[in-house]
Amino acid sequence: MRTHVRSQEAPQAEVARAFIPESAAVLRWYQMRYPGPRAQGGGGRDAAWQPRLPYVDRRAAGRQLAMRLDRYAGQPDLLVLGLPRGGVPVAYEVANELGAAFDVFGVRKLGVPGHEELALGAVASGGVRAINRSVVDSFGIPPAAIEAITAEALEQLEERERLYREGTEPLSAGGKTVVLVDDGLATGATMRAAIAALRSVAPKWIAVAVPVAPSDVCARVRLEADDVVCAAQPEPFSAVGLWYEDFTPVSTEEVRHLLRLSRSRTDNLPPPG
8 A cells, every 4th residue: 555645845955964074174163163062942951051062972962952952851741753763862862861752753865866865855754755846856857756766765664664663653643742853954854854744643742853953954944843952053064973973873773772772661660640
């Protein structure tokens, strides 16, 4: 059975993080010019708090990010969703710090044929698709090709989710306060697809939280979500991986391991009230 796809246009193309070379020189220049990286977003224990860049790794970034989200802590309906795979370790730490339920939420980029590092859009859980019309028009990609790319991406997305979950059912986001987490934003097309997918299941509230992103991308994502926390918005931005000391790709086994840990933690919690 084919998954029904609902389309939404995205404003820019997503460039794969590995496609943009990381530059230690840019990071050193930034640290000298801006000793305290700019932070942005609602809430937080201290309005003057700013993250330390570069982050040691994704889990360390998640612990710092949680400091900007502490107003959500303790909400009984709170659900933290990580975008696989890079957003999962970040989201796991956020969920731990906030005392929230944790799960993954699949999103997959749609690559331009012959230029797969460039995205023409993305698909997310629930069959939602975000299309970057400017990229499609620039490359002259026919509708039939877009449909074929979409079908393949959805099949891969569904298979990955089966591997991650090991037979467990996804947590329902309907009627809940959801914090959607990634390890950073490049152009926001993938995050926009995730937000659109979440809207289709009617959560009470959608907050987007990332450790690092360009300020203009954060501003665009704010048009889609109820709350957006971009902990650091360094300029020049260059690439997400530049702002991590360890940006090793996250493996499928690591995602599975973190989901197991979260299930174990949740199973051991006392009943509410």
